[in-house]
Amino acid sequence: MSATGILTLSKAGFTDAQVTALAEYFDAQMATKHDIAQTNVEIEKARSDLSRDIEKARSDLSRDIEKVRSDLSRDIEKVRSDLSRDIEELRADLSRDIAKVRADLELKISDTKVEIIKWVAGLMVAQGAAIVGLVKLLPGPHP
Template sequence: MSIALDVYQAFKDDGEHKARVLAEAFDRLERRIPGNVATSDQLETTKLALQKEIEQLRADLTERIEHARIEHTERVEQLRADLSERIEHIRAELSEKIEQNRAEFSEKIERNRLEIQKVRAELSERIEHIRAELSEKIDQNRLEIQKVRAELVEKIERNRVEIERVRTDLSERIENVRWSTIRWVTGLLVAQAAVIVSLIKLLP
């Protein structure tokens, strides 16, 4: 069993199955070798038997390797087919999800567009309403300003007339006071003159 073990260790790196087959072959060969020294005929017979056994083992090994290669190829093809099927299934799922997301996104965009149009219409309506209110208030303020201006003009005119009247009254009063003052001063001067004349007459 030592040779078979050596063979197994030597060919193990080339393949577990190959190393095991060779080890079994050498094990069977070791069992057939007699323990004592063999004759030439026995050695020739043993040699032929060993060659036959080796050929049989080579044929078995070749068949097993071919069978393993076919199984490996079939497995690779099956794995490739499974992988292709999975990839196609994933591609189909991704395409479906992409289309679904695209549809949802388009729907959201359309909803947002309609909402924006609605808000824009409401804002336009509010702006128009505010503009109308402002125009109305401006017109009202304009009328109010015109009314206030007219009232101010009227008051100014009344005050101007009143000022003219007061000025006239003051002028008349001043004139009256001036004449009164002149008459009073004239009377005073006349009286003083009379007093002076009387005093002069009284002098010796």
């Protein structure tokens, strides 16, 4: 407590014991330059610790992001590879199926041609026989 504070209390009618008790109380409660310096040191230490923790969190987060990015790139590349392989397999299967269908159609067309030729030849023979029979049956000069 300052000297003016003590004089003011004495003039107000406080006893010396009361003024002394109040002065001791305020002195005990008052922060000294050492207390303030100690508090500033603790604040700086806390600030330093916090900065270090933030930097570590940033570093960890950057590392985790890079790992996730790497894993994702690897997974995407695997999916692309699998998809390309599947597409190639489907193309091969489709080409094989098209070739099989083409061969089956060519065989059926060939069989149909043979059947048509048989029928046409048979009909031509039958038509020739019918014409010869009609010529013989019709009256008129025949050799």
